[in-house]
Amino acid sequence: MASKKGNAFDYGLFKRLLNFTKPYKATFIFVAFAAIMLAVVGVIRPQLLQWTIDLAIVPKDSEELIFFISLMLAALIAEVVFQLSFIFFANWLGQEVVRDLRVKLFEHMMNFKKQYFDQSAVGRLVTRAVSDIETIASIFSQGLFMIVSDLLKMTAILIFMFWKSWELTLIVLIVFPIIIYATRLFQRKMKATFEVVRTKVADLNTFVQERITGMKIVQVFNRESVEQETFHQINEEHKQAWIKTVWYNSIYFAFVEMLTSVTIGLIIWYGGLRLISNEVLSLGIIIMFIELAQQLFRPLRQIADKFNSLQMGMVAANRVFEILDTDSSIEDNGKIEAKNLKGNIHFSKVRFGYKTDEEVIKGIDLKINAGETIAIVGATGAGKSTIINLLGRFYEINDGNIFVDNVDLKKYDLNSLRNSIAVVLQDVFLFADTIMNNITLNKEGISEEEVMNAAKEIGVHQFIASLPNGYHYNVKERGAMLSSGQRQLISFLRAYVSQPSILVLDEATSSIDTYSEQLIQKATEKITAGRTSIIIAHRLATIKNADKIVVMEDGRIVETGQHHELIKKTTGSYKKLYEAQFKKESLAENH
Structure with missing residues (x-):
């Protein structure tokens, strides 16, 4: 051409x-x-x-x-x-x-x-x-x-x-x-x-x-x-x-x-x-x-x-x-509407790499039951955040299958699938627009009253109401007028008002103040209740109450279980991660 x-x-x-x-x-x-x-x-x-x-x-x-x-x-x-x-x-x-x-x-x-x-x-x-x-x-x-x-x-x-x-x-x-x-x-x-x-x-x-x-x-x-x-x-x-x-x-x-x-x-x-x-x-x-x-x-x-x-x-x-002429679109031939999903998720022998010769996910098998909250932990580069990208079909897997409610992901209409999954990313992106538009993303059918009620439910209404013009406050480019904790709260509210069947949280509380962290913990408990939730955990203390913890190393799942089970494994990967982080936080507090 x-x-x-x-x-x-x-x-x-x-x-x-x-x-x-x-x-x-x-x-x-x-x-x-x-x-x-x-x-x-x-x-x-x-x-x-x-x-x-x-x-x-x-x-x-x-x-x-x-x-x-x-x-x-x-x-x-x-x-x-x-x-x-x-x-x-x-x-x-x-x-x-x-x-x-x-x-x-x-x-x-x-x-x-x-x-x-x-x-x-x-x-x-x-x-x-x-x-x-x-x-x-x-x-x-x-x-x-x-x-x-x-x-x-x-x-x-x-x-x-x-x-x-x-x-x-x-x-x-x-x-x-x-x-x-x-x-x-x-x-x-x-x-x-x-x-x-x-x-x-x-x-x-x-x-x-x-x-x-x-x-x-x-x-x-x-x-x-x-x-x-x-x-x-x-x-x-x-x-x-x-x-x-x-x-x-x-x-x-x-x-x-x-x-x-x-x-x-x-x-x-x-x-x-x-x-x-x-x-x-x-x-x-x-x-x-x-x-x-x-x-x-x-x-x-x-x-x-x-x-x-x-x-x-x-x-x-x-x-x-x-x-x-660039053919770089995700194949969208699915006919099934992803409405009212129960949230059963199954990763079956999934392999994936951002580059053809470098696999990031190496044949994982993972089952998540409807309404269950699971946490995925592991060192940087273990493949945790890649799970988000694959579940929303932002990248195509190299091999294996991903099922939601026993239906292959590729059989769902892509738009309806993504409408059923809400993601709160670690790196929050806000547009140079009002808080209201950043929450609803101009989606029709979401009223200001619904947004305010949702904000009250997860405990962020007071913070938004305190801003000049409240919900119509312009946050400027990339949300520069808000703190990192405030931006994170806005992203939680954005996910909550969309009423997703499946929720993914790329948790990010390590660089925010204690007050914002408490609000985020409250928001997390509220929006994960009753729906399938996947938490990419960076601070292990926040996922003790998860129904299941999945430990990843080098693109593989090496351990699964609840906190009290995994912490008992003397040579387990989770115990090592937990103790290393606990020791690091203790040293920081002493200093």
């Missing part, structure tokens, strides 16, 4: 883009009609100029002069009307196509596996969805239709010139092949240069996005000067890429301007000699040909400029279609 670097034009890609204009066929046809009329009017004005000189000015006929000036004024008004209509509707069509394409791209990315986002820079994806797609609009507003209009105008002018004087036309065409060759060479150079420009733009966006997001780390570790130097280098590369395009433009337009002047000189020289010799050529025809030559070369210069816009749009379109 990708076009080859340096190719002047990719017709397959262009044809694919044109498919997006089909819903706007009437507008497309009107713009094409306006382009034809502009070509016609472009020929009429020089003809009127010739008649004005030969039939009015040379014979000194004032009445004829007024008549021809009136006709020229009418032609000018018609040209303005068609030009206005052409530019407006060409731009309108471009924006409609861009809107549709951006919606399609965003919907496509929303269905990607988490693995795709793990491997893709956010800044690059933002560049594709925003600036690259906006650049595609120039294909229609400044590229495609403008080029077609100019080509029609040039064709009409050449035909008309041959009809009026084939000798003067041949003089004009002496330099024409040179200009066409220079234009073709210019287009190829610019295509390759624009590839570099778009790459550097993506690099800039990625770098800036990551550094702004991680500004706290940059400042804490005193990395400002280092990051400034790196940014200076990336920015310099971006500047140099643009300067290269300016250099090619400077050479090309100066060269074409010189050839245009040479052509006008040849017309005056040859036409003047013919006129002095009292041959058929008139003064009006000579001046008309000077005007026609300028009109012929002007679109050619503009075509090269507009071809720049077209090629930048094509480069951007190629990048966007690369994402649209």
